[in-house]
Amino acid sequence: MPTLPTPLSPLPVVSFSTPAFSGAGGVIEFDPAPFSNTKEVVVYNSALVTPIMVRIAPVYPVIDPTNFDYPINPANCTIIPAGQAFTFAIGPEGYRNPLGTAAFWAANYGSYLNFVVDVASPVQGPSFTVNVTYIQCPGGGGGVSV
DSSP states (O other), X not given: OOOOOOOOOSSSEEEXXXXXXXXXXXXXXXXSOOOTTEEEEEEEEOOSSOOEEEEEEEOSSOOOTTOSSSOOSTTSSEEEOTTOEEEEEXXXXXXXXXXXXXXXXXXXXXXXXXXXXXXXXXXXXXXXXXXXEEEEOSSSOSOOOO
16 A cells, blocks of 8 residues: 655744643653654753653554554653754655654554653643744655655
8 A cells, every 4th residue: 555645834933832731641652743844843842850761653543652663762762851842854755754643643554653742751840832843845745755
Protein backbone atom coordinates (compact mmCIF):
# COMPACT_ATOMS: atom_id res chain seq x y z
CA MET A 1 0.00 0.00 0.00
CA PRO A 2 1.25 3.53 -0.70
CA THR A 3 2.06 5.93 2.10
CA LEU A 4 -0.52 8.70 1.91
CA PRO A 5 0.64 12.29 2.38
CA THR A 6 -0.56 14.16 5.42
CA PRO A 7 -2.45 17.45 4.78
CA LEU A 8 -0.68 20.63 3.70
CA SER A 9 -1.03 23.82 5.73
CA PRO A 10 -1.86 26.98 3.77
CA LEU A 11 -0.62 29.06 6.72
CA PRO A 12 3.05 29.95 7.30
CA VAL A 13 2.69 29.37 11.07
CA VAL A 14 0.22 27.25 13.09
CA SER A 15 0.20 27.33 16.91
CA PHE A 16 -1.73 25.42 19.58
CA SER A 17 -1.45 24.22 23.19
CA THR A 18 -1.68 20.66 24.48
CA PRO A 19 -4.24 19.69 27.11
CA ALA A 20 -3.04 20.66 30.58
CA PHE A 21 -0.68 18.40 32.46
CA SER A 22 -1.81 18.01 36.06
CA GLY A 23 -0.62 15.75 38.88
CA ALA A 24 -1.47 12.64 36.83
CA GLY A 25 0.63 13.48 33.76
CA GLY A 26 0.20 11.07 30.84
CA VAL A 27 1.38 10.95 27.24
CA ILE A 28 -0.22 13.49 24.88
CA GLU A 29 0.09 13.48 21.09
CA PHE A 30 0.31 16.67 19.06
CA ASP A 31 -3.10 17.49 17.57
CA PRO A 32 -2.96 18.60 14.85
CA ALA A 33 0.11 16.62 13.82
CA PRO A 34 2.77 18.39 11.73
CA PHE A 35 1.59 19.05 8.20
CA SER A 36 3.28 17.66 5.10
CA ASN A 37 4.94 21.04 4.49
CA THR A 38 5.98 21.65 8.13
CA LYS A 39 9.73 22.28 8.28
CA GLU A 40 10.20 23.20 11.96
CA VAL A 41 8.38 22.39 15.20
CA VAL A 42 8.92 24.75 18.15
CA VAL A 43 7.92 23.32 21.56
CA TYR A 44 7.70 25.59 24.63
CA ASN A 45 7.36 24.13 28.13
CA SER A 46 5.24 26.61 30.10
CA ALA A 47 5.66 24.75 33.41
CA LEU A 48 7.14 26.55 36.39
CA VAL A 49 9.26 23.58 37.53
CA THR A 50 8.46 20.34 35.67
CA PRO A 51 10.59 19.25 32.66
CA ILE A 52 8.89 17.56 29.70
CA MET A 53 9.98 14.82 27.30
CA VAL A 54 9.27 15.08 23.56
CA ARG A 55 9.83 12.51 20.82
CA ILE A 56 8.36 10.98 17.68
CA ALA A 57 6.59 7.72 18.50
CA PRO A 58 3.82 5.42 17.18
CA VAL A 59 0.35 6.73 17.97
CA TYR A 60 -1.81 4.12 16.25
CA PRO A 61 -3.71 2.15 17.39
CA VAL A 62 -2.79 3.70 20.76
CA ILE A 63 0.02 5.77 22.23
CA ASP A 64 2.04 3.24 24.18
CA PRO A 65 4.77 4.76 26.36
CA THR A 66 5.94 1.28 27.39
CA ASN A 67 6.24 -0.20 23.88
CA PHE A 68 9.57 -2.07 23.68
CA ASP A 69 10.53 -0.49 20.36
CA TYR A 70 9.58 3.07 21.30
CA PRO A 71 9.70 3.62 25.06
CA ILE A 72 9.14 7.20 26.15
CA ASN A 73 11.76 7.86 28.79
CA PRO A 74 14.53 10.37 29.55
CA ALA A 75 17.15 8.17 27.84
CA ASN A 76 15.71 8.57 24.34
CA CYS A 77 13.76 11.83 24.32
CA THR A 78 14.48 15.50 24.05
CA ILE A 79 14.04 16.90 27.56
CA ILE A 80 12.85 20.50 27.69
CA PRO A 81 13.28 22.18 31.08
CA ALA A 82 10.54 24.33 32.59
CA GLY A 83 10.25 27.73 30.93
CA GLN A 84 12.40 26.67 27.95
CA ALA A 85 11.75 25.97 24.25
CA PHE A 86 13.30 23.67 21.67
CA THR A 87 13.09 23.77 17.86
CA PHE A 88 12.94 20.48 15.96
CA ALA A 89 14.04 20.93 12.31
CA ILE A 90 12.10 18.04 10.73
CA GLY A 91 11.89 19.12 7.09
CA PRO A 92 8.84 18.59 4.89
CA GLU A 93 7.59 15.19 3.76
CA GLY A 94 9.92 13.73 1.19
CA TYR A 95 12.70 14.28 3.73
CA ARG A 96 10.97 12.50 6.63
CA ASN A 97 8.23 10.01 7.43
CA PRO A 98 4.67 11.32 7.26
CA LEU A 99 3.25 12.30 10.66
CA GLY A 100 -0.41 12.23 11.69
CA THR A 101 -2.68 11.86 14.70
CA ALA A 102 -4.03 8.47 15.78
CA ALA A 103 -7.39 9.50 14.29
CA PHE A 104 -5.77 10.33 10.93
CA TRP A 105 -3.88 7.02 10.81
CA ALA A 106 -7.05 5.10 11.72
CA ALA A 107 -8.47 6.27 8.36
CA ASN A 108 -5.26 6.19 6.29
CA TYR A 109 -2.32 3.90 5.75
CA GLY A 110 0.99 5.41 6.74
CA SER A 111 3.82 5.65 9.24
CA TYR A 112 1.59 5.80 12.35
CA LEU A 113 4.01 8.35 13.80
CA ASN A 114 3.44 11.68 15.55
CA PHE A 115 5.14 13.84 18.15
CA VAL A 116 4.26 12.91 21.72
CA VAL A 117 5.01 14.66 24.99
CA ASP A 118 5.11 13.45 28.58
CA VAL A 119 6.39 14.80 31.89
CA ALA A 120 9.90 13.71 32.87
CA SER A 121 8.98 13.59 36.56
CA PRO A 122 5.82 13.99 38.64
CA VAL A 123 4.16 17.34 37.93
CA GLN A 124 5.31 19.92 40.43
CA GLY A 125 3.39 23.13 40.95
CA PRO A 126 0.23 24.14 39.07
CA SER A 127 -1.10 22.47 35.91
CA PHE A 128 0.53 23.64 32.70
CA THR A 129 0.26 23.31 28.93
CA VAL A 130 2.90 22.83 26.27
CA ASN A 131 2.81 25.42 23.49
CA VAL A 132 3.59 24.15 19.99
CA THR A 133 4.27 26.16 16.83
CA TYR A 134 4.65 24.68 13.34
CA ILE A 135 6.60 26.66 10.74
CA GLN A 136 5.66 25.71 7.18
CA CYS A 137 7.56 25.67 3.90
CA PRO A 138 5.84 27.63 1.14
CA GLY A 139 4.04 25.52 -1.44
CA GLY A 140 4.00 21.74 -1.46
CA GLY A 141 5.20 19.12 0.94
CA GLY A 142 8.61 18.57 -0.63
CA GLY A 143 7.78 15.27 -2.30
CA VAL A 144 5.87 12.21 -1.19
CA SER A 145 7.08 8.62 -1.40
CA VAL A 146 4.69 6.07 -2.92
